Amino acid sequence: MIKDRSSKHGAPVTMKDIAKEAGVSVATVSHVVNNKPGARIGEETRQRVHEAVELLGYRTNALAKNLSSGSSRFIGLVADAIATTPFAGQIIHGAQDEAWKHGYVLLVANTDGNQAAESDAIAMMLEHQVRGILYSTWYHREIEVPDPLLQTDTVLVNCFSTGSGLPAVVPDEEQGGKTATQELIASGHQRIAFINTTTPSPALTGRLAGYRSALEDAGVAYDKSLVIPATPEQEGGYEATTAVVASGATAVFCHNDRVAMGLYDGLRVRGLDVPTDVSVVGFDNQEVIAAHLRPPLTTVALPHYELGAAGIRVLLGIDPEQDKGTYLIDCPAIRRQSV
């Protein structure tokens, strides 16, 4: 804690002030403050310098350091929608924790799909000599890479661009779909409906592939009449209930937690109980919904925190390179009481 705030209202505190306060030379202050390797300075002296730094509120000039080293301690994160989804925050959180761990600060820009804002954000990050940029979308999809991103090291997070050569960190939708289905198979279900989204996306195809793969591994024949298309919201799940009940399924894998929430309501008005009559598994682990439905929903988590953290590791070259620059992040099962 800095007690004296002379640095705010008076003249800036200099190394000379620190040296005077600590009773050492300016060179010694410089060595201690800049943590120079090899400088032979006793522990007690270091302590005195640190105390003087705290007392006077001296700050090293990070900008001057950036200038002399030619790059900064910033990493940029450009996201297309922070406000419209509870997920984006977790990508930021993961990226930031990991960035801090390696001595970097995250510069975040939200663009809401506005191309001018996006260009401005990227230009500003480049001006500030960022170490690199994470470019992230709020749902997993293919993107066109904005030109200016090619001027620095860029990692795509929760999105990808075929042929761009840029590394992409994305959720493993197929593994996630397989995991969800296996949760139901493991409880003895064989007639398992899948309420899938109608929105063309890696989630639509990947989760379906995972569903089929799990059935195949269990020796259950694929019956395409059990795949019920629905808009990926509560309303879609509610409307799909008729088809689910007509199919004779004893269990349902829902494209996401919101669909499961709608299905819960649809089953309830028909007097059907979860999980006694029908078992339900969701996808996303949207905490505010999944953990608080009646009964709490078993689901598969979208690993947003991990996507952000892995993005930083890939950017800094910490994670070993994976297949063609695509880094698949596991979607783990979250067990509650709906199976």
Added chain:
Amino acid sequence: MIKDRSSKHGAPVTMKDIAKEAGVSVATVSHVVNNKPGARIGEETRQRVHEAVELLGYRTNALAKNLSSGSSRFIGLVADAIATTPFAGQIIHGAQDEAWKHGYVLLVANTDGNQAAESDAIAMMLEHQVRGILYSTWYHREIEVPDPLLQTDTVLVNCFSTGSGLPAVVPDEEQGGKTATQELIASGHQRIAFINTTTPSPALTGRLAGYRSALEDAGVAYDKSLVIPATPEQEGGYEATTAVVASGATAVFCHNDRVAMGLYDGLRVRGLDVPTDVSVVGFDNQEVIAAHLRPPLTTVALPHYELGAAGIRVLLGIDPEQDKGTYLIDCPAIRRQSV
């Protein structure tokens, strides 16, 4: 769009390169690039310089500019929990949009209540000579101001600290509670229950004061047996249903949307319909819940985007000073189909 990316892989582009490309002097390039006032340079020449800048991918050195001016184009935002709430993202979003509008970039740090991380984050922001810092919490509460924040201009967002002298931008809980209750009164209800939180907070006291104020304005006597305490989650709302039904209330103001979601389930198992039998109003406008319940929930919005945006305006001295440095932000009614 920058077509030639020589700046990435070759030597950095200099003003000399720009001058050569544009067929002008280095001094002219400097004047145009730095937008020097008073420099008499023709529009056509400026245009040529800008084209050369775009072609060669030249970037002014923002760090050098910061150094010479002694302050940066950064504003810091320190938040205590980005990951655990869908709300924090909207504070960031609002702050960022407003910061950009005034030529600033937002530096975001998430601390998760970790004091060491918080100190580090603030120190780093100070090192980078931020214009000031917004300090924000994910729910509205009183805080102890971390000492280092006093070294720069600080605005508290969604929190406050009595006696600190720091300006605070907070939601107007009382007005919000009054608005929620008035929505029910306007539909002809007089016996209105209020499921309030059990967590001591400005939300608990403020919304209760607003509820009482609306009743008083309408000439309805306050009956404290109609105020039902509950944990502020779905489970609390579900459990409160018994007391709500026993009270004979025809309408319920719920402390938040999650409580309303639990109450919906509780009413449904008792065969009661919303809004035919009981009208319900929530609080928060947590989109993913409120807009998608059956029926969609009428609620009062917590103005997170506006909190972030107003925080920036207060920091930059754009908003006129309000009463004792406390800026109350309106919580508007969002009408759907539960009343």
